Each structure stands twice: as C-alpha cells, then as structure tokens.
Amino acid sequence: MFKYYFLLGVRSLRRNPALTALMVLTLAVGVAASVSTLTILQVMSSDPIPHKSSRLLVPLLDNGPLKGYSPGNKAEDNQMTYRDAMNLLASKQGVRRVVISGIADNIEPERADMPVMEVAGLATSSDYFAMFETPFLYGAPWTEAEDKAATGVIVLSRLQSEKMYGKTNPLGKHLRLHGNDFQIVGVLDTWNPVPRYTHLINGSGGSFNGEEGIFIPFATAVRMEFGQSGSVTCRDNVTPGFQGFLDSECTWLQFWFETKTESDRQDLQNYLNAYANEQRKLGRLPRNAPNKLFNVMEWMDNLSIVRSDSKLSVWLSFGFLLLCLVNTVGLLLAKFSVRASEVGVRRALGATRAEIFKQFLIETAVVGLAGGLLGLPLSFLGMRIIADQSAGLSVVPGMDWMMLGITFLLSVSASVLAGLLPTWRACQVTPALQLKSQ
Structure with a gap:
C-alpha cells in the first residue's frame, strides 16, 4: 500500500x-x-586532521608579570618567547617539534622580466611538513642539518611557484628574499586545511582563508634578522637590537609538539611543569600559573575560532x-x-x-x-x-x-x-x- x-x-x-x-x-x-x-x-x-589531532599539542607558558595578575585568570597571550621556543625545540620531547613565525617580504626572481613580488609565509623547522602532512608537488622539505646550519633554502606553495615559474619544475633555481640568496628545494601541492589550524594566530587571510606562499628555516630567519609578521607582545623594556629582542620576554612565536601516542600527553605535561619550575629558579615565569597543553580541537576552542x-x-x-x-x-x-x-x-x-x-x-x-x-x-x-x-x-x-x-x-x-x-x-x-x- x-x-x-x-x-x-x-x-x-x-x-x-x-x-x-x-x-x-x-x-x-x-x-x-x-x-x-x-x-x-x-x-x-570540524576536526581538520582527525587521525592525529589528539597527538598534536600546543604548549602554553604564562610569562606575564605578577602585577595585576589574579590566579585562575585565562592567559593573556597565546604565543611564546624565543628563549622558551628554543629550549623546547632542543628538548627532544615527542617525536616532532615545530616552531612557527610569520614572515613577510619581497621576492626578487632570477628572471629580469619578472617584477618584485610581495609574499607572506612562515619561518619554521623541518618537522613542520611531516607533522602536518603537507603534500609535495616537487622536491622535499629541507633537512634537520640545514635547519641547524641556517641554510638559505626555501619551499614554495604551488600558487607562488606558478606565479613565478608557470607549470615548470623550479627545483634548484634561486631567488632573492630579504636581500639574501635562497635555493628552491621543494614546492607544496595544493594544501588548504579548513580551519587553518597550523597558523591560527596572525595567519594572513584569517582562520579559514588564505595560504602561506613561502617556507624558510626558522634558524635562517633568525640569522638574517627577518622582521616578525604578526603580533608581538612585550611587557618589559627591551634591550635595543635584534639580539636584545631575542633575549627579551616578548612573545611572538607559536610552538607544536607531536607525540607518538595519545597517552604520551601526560609525560609531556610533566616535562613542561618541570621545565617551568627550572625557569622560575632563574627568576622567570613569576605568576606560577598552570602550564597548559592543547590538542588541535582544544586549541581552536581556546582561540574561539567558532x-x-x-x-x-x-x-x-x-x-x-x-x-x-x-x-x-x-x-x-x-x-x-x-x-x-x-x-x-x-x-x-x-x-x-x-x-x-x-x-x-x-x-x-x-x-x-x-x-x-x-x-x-x-x-x-x-x-x-x-x-x-x-x-x-x-x-x-x-x-x-x-x-x-x-x-x-x-x-x-x-x-x-x-x-x-x-x-x-x-x-x-x-x-x-x-x-x-x-
């Protein structure tokens, strides 16, 4: 019927x-x-990387001054100092560690007929590409050795590569960035995670739009004294000069850990607590605020992406x-x-x-x-x-x-x-x- x-x-x-x-x-x-x-x-x-989002963790240390602070208040800043980022990068905790800084500059192509281009991207560490599973169209990421040597190597996005070289393979070619020579070692394939969980703070285009045009080693950016593209929070006086900025308590970096298993999160938390205690003995982190770890979904919630x-x-x-x-x-x-x-x-x-x-x-x-x-x-x-x-x-x-x-x-x-x-x-x-x- x-x-x-x-x-x-x-x-x-x-x-x-x-x-x-x-x-x-x-x-x-x-x-x-x-x-x-x-x-x-x-x-x-939605979860942008569901199969491993619980193993990707953002550490947060509150290095703010004691004046005006009330225990239990939410951290005023979601970034990290250069000193803490370098210490965590050298800690060997987890299976991968990534430091991220936004950069923006002008690119001078090898071809004389090509105009100078404005481009935004990231200064990061070599683990970035494996941690976030970025697809490569040509080449590969730079190596850990090139990280340590602060080599002038660069990875382009597919869009940036096609703007400069069309559909051809640009591996091995050179370009000038920030007045320095860089060799192209890789080109990413189209990769636009939504939300842009890898760069939610200071990301050009917002949390759901835009992409990074270039990627260079973070150590190279420091050696060449690249300017920071994004927010910088300095609560105390900073010694003049780039080195004074690096030694300061200014927060301007983002950091990620990847653990082998979800259960390793507690071990990482214990390490983070021990690290903070050691820094307090050196006169830092006066607030004695809880040290936090956020997985991908928790991080997006902390930043109120929705x-x-x-x-x-x-x-x-x-x-x-x-x-x-x-x-x-x-x-x-x-x-x-x-x-x-x-x-x-x-x-x-x-x-x-x-x-x-x-x-x-x-x-x-x-x-x-x-x-x-x-x-x-x-x-x-x-x-x-x-x-x-x-x-x-x-x-x-x-x-x-x-x-x-x-x-x-x-x-x-x-x-x-x-x-x-x-x-x-x-x-x-x-x-x-x-x-x-x-």
Whole structure:
C-alpha cells in the first residue's frame, strides 16, 4: 500500500497547485536556511586532521608579570618567547617539534622580466611538513642539518611557484628574499586545511582563508634578522637590537609538539611543569600559573575560532524553520479540509482511520520530499551568500553527502511533523454527515 499511497501523494501535488507550491516553498526556504548555516558551522568546527589531532599539542607558558595578575585568570597571550621556543625545540620531547613565525617580504626572481613580488609565509623547522602532512608537488622539505646550519633554502606553495615559474619544475633555481640568496628545494601541492589550524594566530587571510606562499628555516630567519609578521607582545623594556629582542620576554612565536601516542600527553605535561619550575629558579615565569597543553580541537576552542554569533545564527535559522512549520500546518489544514467528503466516502466503503492517517501522512512526506529537492539549490545559494559576506569563509567547501542526506531528512521530517495535526483532524471526519451532505 505504501507505493499506492505514495503515487496518490504525487498526484495530490497537482491539486490546488497554488497551495501546494506555497507549502513546498515554505518548507524549502526553512530547510535551506537551517542546512546552510549548519553546514557552515560544521565546517568551521570540524576536526581538520582527525587521525592525529589528539597527538598534536600546543604548549602554553604564562610569562606575564605578577602585577595585576589574579590566579585562575585565562592567559593573556597565546604565543611564546624565543628563549622558551628554543629550549623546547632542543628538548627532544615527542617525536616532532615545530616552531612557527610569520614572515613577510619581497621576492626578487632570477628572471629580469619578472617584477618584485610581495609574499607572506612562515619561518619554521623541518618537522613542520611531516607533522602536518603537507603534500609535495616537487622536491622535499629541507633537512634537520640545514635547519641547524641556517641554510638559505626555501619551499614554495604551488600558487607562488606558478606565479613565478608557470607549470615548470623550479627545483634548484634561486631567488632573492630579504636581500639574501635562497635555493628552491621543494614546492607544496595544493594544501588548504579548513580551519587553518597550523597558523591560527596572525595567519594572513584569517582562520579559514588564505595560504602561506613561502617556507624558510626558522634558524635562517633568525640569522638574517627577518622582521616578525604578526603580533608581538612585550611587557618589559627591551634591550635595543635584534639580539636584545631575542633575549627579551616578548612573545611572538607559536610552538607544536607531536607525540607518538595519545597517552604520551601526560609525560609531556610533566616535562613542561618541570621545565617551568627550572625557569622560575632563574627568576622567570613569576605568576606560577598552570602550564597548559592543547590538542588541535582544544586549541581552536581556546582561540574561539567558532564564535558565539555563528552558533546563534544556527539557532535563529532553526527558529525560522519552526515558524515555517507553523505556516505549513495551517496550509495543510486548509488542504485536507476540502477533502472531507473524499474521506467520508472512503470511511463508508470500509477504510479504517489508520489507513486514512497513513495515506495523508505519506502525502505530507511527498510534500516534504519536494521541499527537499527545492531546498537543495537554495541551501547552496544560502552558503554562497554567507561566504560572500565574509572573506574568511570564501574557501568553505560545498555540501558533502552527509549534509545532502540531512537536507532531505530534515525536509521530510519537518513536513511529517507539520502534517500530524492536519492528518489527525482529517481522520475525525464522520462518514454519515459527509454522505448526507452530498
């Protein structure tokens, strides 16, 4: 009987076409608003590297002054000093360690016909590429030995490489950066994790957009005295000169550990606590604040990557869907009320209330299916509008298969829910009264 009732539901769409179109459109708009905002939120809050996110850890040491500090306050700064970063880099804790600093400068290509280009990127350590599993189009990362020697080597993004060399392999070529000669040893393939969990602080383009154009060894950036591209927090007087800046308590670096197993996190925490105690003996870290470790998801939460207004938008969109359902209930009541005589005849011929209920409920599900089909393109349009309003969301991918299924499920479920009252009312028709009125 289901197939028969389903076909009846399809045919019923042609009855009162204006009323049917209004119901379908009402459901489609409500579902599209809900699904588009839910999709954006799901992308913003998703785990960008789920198979190892619990093993990628960000350490946080509070080196702020004691004045004005109250125990239990959240750390005012989420970056690290040069001294701490170098000590942790040399600690041999975990299986990989990465220091990150933003850089921005001008590139002078070898070709005389190429103009000087502004470029932003990272000064980092060789473990960066293996830790974050970056794909390579050409070449490979620089080595740990080149890290220690502060060699003039560089890795380009695919986009930056194609701007300068087209589709050709640029390995071995040289360019000038910050007035120094660099040799190209690698070119990354397209790699745009969303969110940009590797560089959430000071990342050019925001947390969901943009990419790094170049990568150079951090030790090389220090040797060549590259300027810092990003926020720098200095709470005390700094000795003049670049070395004075390195020796200061200014925070400007980001740091990552990768552990072999998730259970190694406690061992790393114990090391971090012991390290902080040793630094306090040297007169540093006066606040004696807890030393923290954040995995990828905790780090994004600490930095409030998903803002409260994004969550509020989802709740508001579902509130709008509820309003659409109320309107759909009224429209279904109007549609089913004109079919009272049909229900009376069916009841007189022996149809049970259960059969009538089943028939009308399947008809409402057909309306929901039609609403889902219309809601799908409206959902894509909604996501496009949201992305156009925010440059940071312009790279948010489209709807995946799970969200596609949710669109139809939500539409059908919403229509069935809206149809419960009208369907129940239709089943209460008294056959004798309807037959006398004919």
